[in-house]
């Protein structure tokens with residue numbers, strides 16, 4: 001199953017151009033919805049206004065080399081390892097889900113655009129597609145069942161669903177139904193294969209069509225905010241926050257003593 005390209009088999013039933021068209025529509029939905037979200041929330045206007053204001057209180061002018069170094073360090077550390085989640089399960093689950101999704105998307109685009117016209121996809125690409133989906137499921141279900149704050153700290157049952165769960169659930173549905181579709185198709189279980197294909201298509205429509213209402217766009221906003229924060233620290237403006245106290249950072253054990261489970 002891991003060396004099997006489900007899109008190639010799909011292209012025997014529907015024209016390959018329609019699969020490519022579907023991907024382009026999904027990408028356009030992300031761009032359009034994120035732009036609408038930025039207009040609606042005015043977050044980018046706030047972001048640039050704040051950055052301009054902070055620049056006035058900068059203690060030093062950063063050279064292009066220094067700025068590039070700060071950006072590269074932020075990409076390699078804060079963004080690539082989602083360092084803001086600290087050390088522990090939450091960060092590990094996120095890293096699994098994030099890289100799983102990136103692998104799944106990149107492999108999907110390569111498989112659809114290069115290998116649905118009759119040529120055989122290299123096995124490493126189909127393996128990346130399946131492994132990406134599995135990693136997303138591992139990170140996502142771990143987060144969903146055990147790590148979500150409303151479940152782990154507020155005692156809500158795992159099956160309580162709110163609008164904020166749209167993103168993680170749609171993401172999980174895409175990976176799960178994608179894997180199930182590939183499995184059923186590979187084993188010639190025709191009825192199930194079509195059922196999972198339809199569910200896979202619906203989950204993609206929900207994931208990419210729901211960007212405006214879901215947390216999807218955090219994958220663009222978070223990196224931007226991390227870069228701005230680190231630049232503001234490097235030039236001394238600190239986002240107009242007070243300077244750190246001239247004393248060691250000792251906060252006591254308070255917040256680390258026990259998990260919040262007082263319900």
Ligand code: HEM
Pocket residue numbers: 078079082084085090094097098099101102140143164165167168171215218219222223226
């Ligand atoms: C392909 C890229 C990414 C994917 C698929 C992804 C996926 C997710 C998912 C599924 C959640 C849980 C959402 C929820 O609260 O229901 C989440 C939360 C979060 N993400 Fe991402 N993310 C991505 C990129 C990023 C990046 C680049 C950053 C930071 C630089 C980031 C930072 C966060 C943070 C801080 C949370 C909150 C985590 C928590 O409450 O435990 N994410 N992400």
